[in-house]
Amino acid sequence: MTGLSQDLNPAPAHDSDQRRHIVLIGLMGAGKSCVGRRLATRLGWDFVDADSEIETAAGCSIPEIFERHGERYFRDGERRVIARLLAGERPQVIATGGGAYMDAETRAAIARAGVTVWLRADLDVLVRRTARRDNRPLLKKDNPRRVLKDLMEQRYPIYAQADLTVDSADGPLEASVTRVLQALQDEGWLPSDANKAAASNGETRERS
Ligand SMILES: Nc1ncnc2c1ncn2[C@@H]1O[C@H](COP(=O)(O)OP(=O)(O)OP(=O)(O)O)[C@@H](O)[C@H]1O
Ligand SMILES: O=C(O)C1=C[C@@H](O)[C@@H](O)[C@H](O)C1
Numbered sequence: 613m614t615g616l617s618q619d620l621n622p623a624p625a626h627d628s629d630q631r632r633h634i635v636l637i638g639l640m641g642a643g644k645s646c647v648g649r650r651l652a653t654r655l656g657w658d659f660v661d662a663d664s665e666i667e668t669a670a671g672c673s674i675p676e677i678f679e680r681h682g683e684r685y686f687r688d689g690e691r692r693v694i695a696r697l698l699a700g701e702r703p704q705v706i707a708t709g710g711g712a713y714m715d716a717e718t719r720a721a722i723a724r725a726g727v728t729v730w731l732r733a734d735l736d737v738l739v740r741r742t743a744r745r746d747n748r749p750l751l752k753k754d755n756p757r758r759v760l761k762d763l764m765e766q767r768y769p770i771y772a773q774a775d776l777t778v779d780s781a782d783g784p785l786e787a788s789v790t791r792v793l794q795a796l797q798d799e800g801w802l803p804s805d806a807n808k809a810a811a812s813n814g815e816t817r818e819r820s
């Protein structure tokens with residue numbers, strides 16, 4: 613049994629006032645990892661990337677998990693890892709993997725423990741961004757654009773259940789981070805001085 617199979621701590625049921633984490637969802641290349649990391653820095657919060665946590669638990673990379681065990685095994689591990697992250701008491705920014713929110717159990721757990729922000733980007737942007745690296749097994753296909761288009765059709769109606777939707781258009785990364793912060797403040801998920809508080813808070817405290 614690998615570390616990923618052993619990662620079995622489910623999230624407790626949380627009351628609505630315990631929605632303490634900021635959870636980023638969206639397709640591959642939407643910016644969950646890079647926007648999430650910088651958002652955490654601005655807030656002075658912890659940042660955690662579910663994909664990295666899965667790799668640590670499994671002791672190998674995501675492409676290797678897909679190759680050795682298949683997607684279903686990855687999805688089971690992903691569900692357990694995200695449940696464990698959500699159970700953390702300390703508020704954190706959590707970047708999920710692109711498929712995580714499609715799992716009904718994970719969606720329900722996220723809704724109990726956090727506010728969900730969908731980073732939305734259009735097809736051309738996603739194709740361009742994901743072409744830079746070959747670490748996404750679902751896109752190791754002849755026509756990654758077609759795959760992304762199909763995933764948009766399947767996933768966007770579900771992603772739309774997020775509490776907030778923020779455009780992750782091209783341009784300076786910090787502009788996307790500012791849009792996320794502003795949306796969280798506008799909707800009352802963060803105090804209006806959250807960003808200023810971050811200025812004196814220093815660096816991101818990243819786990820593991
Ligand atoms: N808002 C943005 N503006 C400019 N570049 C961006 C933006 N968001 C992401 N990028 C770029 O796109 C690439 C992919 O971003 P990132 O890895 O954060 O996506 P992701 O949503 O975490 O994808 P995955 O689901 O595959 O983990 C990075 O090279 C990043 O620099
Ligand atoms: O969109 C997806 O299904 C995925 C996105 C990545 O973040 C990884 O979680 C993995 O490559 C699968």
Ligand SMILES: [Mg+2]
Nearest residue numbers: 644645663707
């Ligand atoms: Mg990522």
